[in-house]
Amino acid sequence: MSRDLSVMMLAWEYPPRTIGGISPHIYYLSKSLAKNGVKVHVVTCDFPGAPAHEVVDGVEVYRIDSYKNPSPDFATWVYLMNMNMQKEAAAITRQLGGKIDIFHAHDWLVATAGIGLKHVFRKPFFATIHSTEIGRRNGIHFDYEKMIHETEAWLTYEAWKVICCSDYMVQHVKWAFGLPPDKLVMIPNGVNPQVYAKSEKENLAEFRSRYALPEEKIVLFVGRLVYEKGVHVLVNAAPKVLEKTNAKFVIVGNGYMKDQLSSLANGMGLVHKVLFTGFLDEETLRKLQRCADVSVVPSLFEPFGIVALEAMAAKSPVVVSDTGGLSEIVKHDVDGVKVYTGNPDSLAWGINRVLTDEAYADTIRTNAYRKVQEEYNWDKIAQQTKTMYENILAEYSKSFWAQKTQ
């Protein structure tokens, strides 16, 4: 190929719009692909104050109007947003003279936009499945969920390759949609330790005092306050932790379970020990992750668990539930602690194991930091992704689509 490989990536979140793990994933993946000589165009939803078009670290970022259409519910909003996204992405592709080699969609939230673009421009199409409806809801119970599940199935059907970020997720997606194994590719998620190194020299004592008393150990949770993240398991574990250690439970994030969780903490008489901070900006969050004496990921369902990697990169010891992608990231007693999923007693044991033995905490902290640098390095992930793109383009060039569209 005489010019650079050119990819259009569709995602419903990209910084500064950050809702879950997809936003940092797209940010680092696109930036690292650009560094490896791939031209990336990210098409994403708009965000107040963010420009409609900008170049970020060599990546073209387009933010489309995503709230123009009134919608009766979230799923309908998604499909309407996809209509606008597809329209804008089609216009951008045409302006580029059709010089997009690959379309790559992330999750069902951009499925219909991506599927349409694939057929209009007849290019290879990739889907990364970060999470599934059947996993998020622990089954499919209502028509609303079934519709999303079927949209996900359609997305995997239309994709040339389906990418998952963990071996667990590969198995899960294969089961959920009945996919042939050779359609699935595992490329891990990554983390960038440099962002934590930046503030290393700062004195965080004053910052820390905003969240906890000096004698309190900080037990940190970061994530959406939704059922599958298992925050209620952590709150239920708190009394057992407090029997042995004076700790403060700092819970960062928002979600539909926020009121329920704070009344749970109230009812248990833990108001002074559990702090709900709401959503925090990136910089504050990073500092807090560095202050944490232990970071807890008590998820009931976790396709990957990027937040565990972030904690490891921030040199905070991690305690995770032994499920999904978390099981693969953490090696018990080596670079973290694994506990039984959905079990407050086990979780309390794990937290105390770290908080009561400083030498142990230091060992897992050091091993974890080495691991993120070696295995979850974005540069390496971008190269793997690029190689996959190139292999599929070679296959595609022999197809009648490639010949007819030239």
Add this chain to the structure above:
Amino acid sequence: MQIIILSWEYPPRIVGQLASYVKNLAVHLVKNQTRTCVITYDDYLTGEYEEAEGVKTVRVTNPVRTHIGVLTWVLTLNQEVARAASNVYYNNDKQVDVIDVQDWHFIPAAVTLKKGLGIPFIYSIESLEDHRSHGANSPFNMAIKSIEWLGTYEAERLLVKSQWMRDETARQYKVPSEKIRIASSEPSKLAEEILENYKAALEKNK
């Protein structure tokens, strides 16, 4: 001239009066030496492809079988419509002159095909959401209206069937009235008149 008509109803699938109108139009377009392809929803009776009286018909189904409302059904089905229309485009040496989209359902596909492949479209209005829902303005109705608006904005021309509808469309969506044309109700003249509008759309797009 190669035309694609997008319509959510087409015989034998008859929901309202649009089906027979589109059928009549397609047959007359063919008689006027216009290659015509109708893309419509599968009725489970006729099969995917059909060629009758010179009109090619492609019928698509929705890969998402479960829905919570007509909007989610329509918006997902649009991808299959876009796929079918793209197939016609590529199989015809990238030559589709004009798309005629009947009512709001397949406006999203028409807009994508215009933006992506440069095919202009005409939006033919049988009825408007404001009349169908008696002025209701719940988010559901407003969402449909926003799609209708997109059609009026992106189309080269709007075709209506009466002076009253012309006034209504101009009033509701602030469309300059010269953009809206009334198609004759006389069947023999219909194809000719509509063809003129197609040619105008094509001309404007050059």
